Amino acid sequence: GPPRPVTDADPVAEARRLLAHGAILAVKGLGGYHLACDATDPDVVARLRRRKSRGDKPFAVMAGSLDDIEHLVRLAPEERSLLTGTSRPIVLLRRRTDTLPGTEAPWPALAVAPGSPDLGIMLPYTPLHHLLLGLPGDPEGPRLLVMTSGNVSGEPIVTDDEEAVQRLEHLADAWLTHDRPIHVPCDDSVVRVVDAKPLIVRRARGYAPLPLTLPVPVRPSLAVGGDLKNVLCLGEDRRAWLSAHIGDMDDLATQRAFERAVTQLESVTPVRPELLAADRHPRYRSVRFAVRNASGRPVVRVQHHHAHVAAAMAEHGLDGSRPVIGVAFDGTGYGDDGAVWGGEFLLADYDGFTRIGHLAYVPLPGGDAAVHRPYRMALAHLRTAGIDRSDGLACVAACPPGELRVLEQQLERNVNCVPTSSMGRLFDAVSSLAGVCHRAGYEAQAAVELEAAALRASGGDTVAYAFAVRAPESDGGPVRADPSPVLAAIVDDLRAGMEPALVAARFHRAVTGLVHRVCVLARERHGVDTVALTGGVFLNSLLSSACAKSLGADGFTVLRHHLVPPGDGGLALGQLVVAAHVPDRIGDPD
Known part of the structure; x- marks a missing residue:
């Protein structure tokens, strides 16, 4: 039934006591309900994950102060000012690898953000948050709280009190609410530096x-x-x-x-x-x-x-009188030829665009199924590249035998296979090929974990795989970036026993090299030297940073997003x- 109010106790003190004892609370905030729990308790974090059915998608953590997170993440001055400024977003911070759990400092459970190179941290932005984390002299409560939007994954945030009781009933153990109605639902913003x-x-x-x-x-x-x-x-x-x-x-x-x-x-x-x-x-x-x-x-x-x-042009104040080279890399976008685009080089202004380059097409077997199961993408890419898929490759082992047979037939007969030039799907394929991630429980999980792997690679290695850039099929048509040599080199490295981290780093350098090469071609042909890096793939800070560096060193002006997301936001x-x-x-x- 509906939750019974706690009449005699101070509700906030009671809430803090419940949190300390492993409860999941629905907390009414400024723009909707949050689900809160003790971030340092592995059992309750795992329980929240199950209830919210959100796979391995990272949770955000609220900390009382910067002192509670200094040992966990690297904090540059820009990140400190974002955390403590008026907007109070969730800031994605690189985890530190040089500290180990100590006795004094709070340490989040592994299940808070498994496989992610970052922790999403925010500081309190309402008086209630300060009270939940405890004021000086209050009895000890959790010092790090998971604060995630009150909803089932993918659904909008819950704002209405009655709806909160119904829709969050199977998610929360208790409710901490107030009597101010929420007129405009608003999730927490997420920012990285x-x-x-x-x-x-x-x-x-x-x-x-x-x-x-x-x-x-x-x-x-x-x-x-x-x-x-x-x-x-x-x-x-x-x-x-x-x-x-x-x-x-x-x-x-x-x-x-x-x-x-x-x-x-x-x-x-x-x-x-x-x-x-x-x-x-x-x-x-x-x-x-x-x-x-x-x-x-x-x-x-x-x-x-x-x-x-x-969007990148508008954000940077360009009036559109001169075109830019747009590098638009994402998972999926409907192309003018009916294919699924996502690895695009466009010569664009506000009036229109010319597609001057793209990733070579591969079949996307079973549409959305390929998105949730990166091993399907890996197998499609290997087949297109003509690479023998025997010899115990991880992506083959990850595919159930029955599904493998069906997939082979599907690819052979080209049934339910729309062609795609998606860079996001290539990241998925390489992630599975390298044995990093075979099943994606949230959008871009395979790519996020591939970036995390690349960040672990030793700094001494500078080898880069290389795409083949094929000439246009017709005069003035787009060049095609063929990943076959990249995939072949990855398979050779894996068979020679190379660790996934090095493969991941070399692949990131391959994509950086490709962006540079095609932009140089475009500059030679069209005399344009401004490049916009856009699309969800450029949420990858390793790739974004490397591309901006190599283009900048060669005299290009590089536009990256700061005010609106590079992805579909x-x-x-x-x-x-x-x-x-x-x-x-x-x-x-x-």
Whole structure:
């Protein structure tokens, strides 16, 4: 039944006592409910993971002060100021490898962020948080708390009290609530520092809906973003308002949250959209929303990777009079030829783009199944590269024999195999090939763990694998980056007994080298020397940093995201500027 109130005890002291004894609490905060538990207790963290069904996705940790985390993570001045500043985001911090658990200092359970090179840390941002962690003189409670959004993974954050009791009933042991209604749901923002500059991973509390200034005027319009990590954007003239992170549009609750976010954003901005902008994917729910709610207004469809590049341009104040080389690497984006794009080199401005290069196509066997099971991607890549898959490769061992037979037939007959040029899927393939991650319980898990492996590699090794860059099939067509030589070299190294960390590091250097080579080609052919690095793959700080360094050393101007996420959380901003830029390009919504 509904939770009974604790009448006589001080509710906060009682909450702290429960947390200290291994309870999971639903705590009502500023923008929704959090689920909180003692981050140092492995049993309760594992229990929360199971209840929330979130695989191995890292949890964020709230610490009372910087003193409680100094021994755990490396803290640069920029990271300290982000943690202690007014926005109070979750900051992704590299774990330290030079300290061991001591008796005094609090140490998070391994299950808090398994396989991740980072810990997501935030400091208290409401009086309630300070009370939960305890004031001087209070009895000892947990010094590190897991603070994760009150929802089942992928669903929107819960804000309503009655809904919290129903939807969090199987998640929480007790509720700590208050009587102020939450009008606008808002998750915690997530930020990391790359090369001493902030990179926003999730833009929400503390950042949204603060307007961004646009370098070009836009017509009053609504851009609906993508289907993963959905964020929408309203813009007019030279201002754009992005909503907070809404979530993945694959369930009804998120779609309702999306509709509420549109209404809420329209209520706090002067924008009355005359135009809607959406992705070109025929099955995106965000696109269906736009078409359904167009009411006679034009719906402009913007290619996914073009929108990513335009978002980077807009964020950096480019007026679009000169094109940039857009390097757009992600997991999935609908391509103009019906393939799944994701390893793209575009020559782009706001008016349009030319695809000047891409990763060579490989079959994506079974669509989404390949995303959740990186070993399928590894097997597809090996087959395409013509590499014999015998000799005990880890990705073969990870594939159940029955599934392996079906997969072979599928690839042979090309059944239910859409071609993909996705760099995200290549990271997945290499992660499984190297034996790092065969099953992804959350988006990009295989890539995150491959980056973690590369960071462990010894500094002495400088070997880089190399892609083959193939000439265009037609005059003026795109060059193709063929990963076959990379995969062959990886298999040779693995068969010679090389550790996964070195393979991972060499692969990162291969991708960095590829980006440099194709950008040099583009500069020679088109005279463009500004490069935008965008798409979710560039959340990988090792790759982002290495690419920026090698391009910068060769005289390129490099644009990276700081104000909006490089992933789909920044998509709507790009859609907005592309769609609103050229009024006469508006076709009927197809």
